[in-house]
Amino acid sequence: MSTYTIDTATSRATPTPAPMKRLTAPAILARKGGEPIVALTAYTMRMAQLLDPHCDLLLVGDSLGQVIYGLPSTIPVSLEMMSAHAAAVVRGSWHALVAVDMPFGSYEESPMLAFRNAARLLKETGAAAVKLEGGEAMAETIAFLVARGIPVVGHVGLTPQAVNALGGYRARGRDDAEADKILADARAVAEAGCFALVLEGVMEEIAVEATRAVPCPTIGIGASARCDGQILVTEDMMGLFERTPRFVKKYGDLASEIGAAASAYAEEVRRRAFPTEDQTYRARPDSPAGT
Known part of the structure; x- marks a missing residue:
């Protein structure tokens, strides 16, 4: 059995491993x-x-x-x-x-x-x-x-x-x-x-x-x-x-897919289209930091 446990709350390790017997x-x-x-x-x-x-x-x-x-x-x-x-x-x-x-x-x-x-x-x-x-x-x-x-x-x-x-x-x-x-x-x-x-x-x-x-x-x-x-x-x-x-x-x-994704990212960064509101953290309006 695999005994290594990954903390999926803090790790990018997804999906969560399903316990099962390894092949021998x-x-x-x-x-x-x-x-x-x-x-x-x-x-x-x-x-x-x-x-x-x-x-x-x-x-x-x-x-x-x-x-x-x-x-x-x-x-x-x-x-x-x-x-x-x-x-x-x-x-x-x-x-x-x-x-x-x-x-x-x-x-x-x-x-x-x-x-x-x-x-x-x-x-x-x-x-x-x-x-x-x-x-x-x-x-x-x-x-x-x-x-x-x-x-x-x-x-x-x-x-x-x-x-x-x-x-x-x-x-x-x-x-x-x-x-x-x-x-x-x-x-x-x-x-x-x-x-x-x-x-x-x-x-x-x-x-x-x-x-x-x-x-x-x-x-x-x-x-x-x-x-x-x-x-x-x-x-x-x-x-x-x-x-x-x-x-x-x-x-x-995958080489083409990775290249296309990197190109799209670079284009958005250069025209300041990324990050958007969805990818940024903002204080709540009623908090001191938001005044």
Whole structure:
């Protein structure tokens, strides 16, 4: 159960969260081959509130480095950044499982380091799981975390934290050797105990084969509709950016709406049409201040 209470009399946090049991890692795992899993990224309390009724999983992705902070990649993202945003998303949600990305450099060195940092994230945020990138090389670390009570979402294919090694963000699996590597990675992290596996930027036939090959649900992003679920960066699918990856479908045009609202506000301020009587405080006529 969500135990965090928001004082709705003084907070902008609306609507008031309805008490209900959050989805758990075993519940997500049980969705393999069943109803598709709906997942989106969230970085703030308010966005979490808006997305939570519609999602099974909210991912506090290290993509916040680019989306929120304007960084050139996810590489500079810190544990402190991930912790602050994940705590906000947990406060703003009460239904979806919240998973948080482990940033670059926080888990690759050793399983012990990964455990210390994963435990810190879960303690500080209230999130239910961590996500980390990498295939066979990370299988030992994933097994170490899972054996110690930390649910893990895996991530193979196009792994943004490895952009320097991969040489860019192109789709993966275009040749047989790379395809075989992705499938081997998927099997390895699933066998290590992941309860879900993100397949990013891979050729569709590989995504389909990987989905058949692993016992945990696959969550596609630039993969295939035949995965067990889908995830997108919310700001991409809501149309907040002009440039988005090919695999993104824009379900809104919030950039235009925000621009139009800001333009209308600026125009009213410049001609002193805002604020009006409805938005100002005035003393009552019978009060001393009103004489």
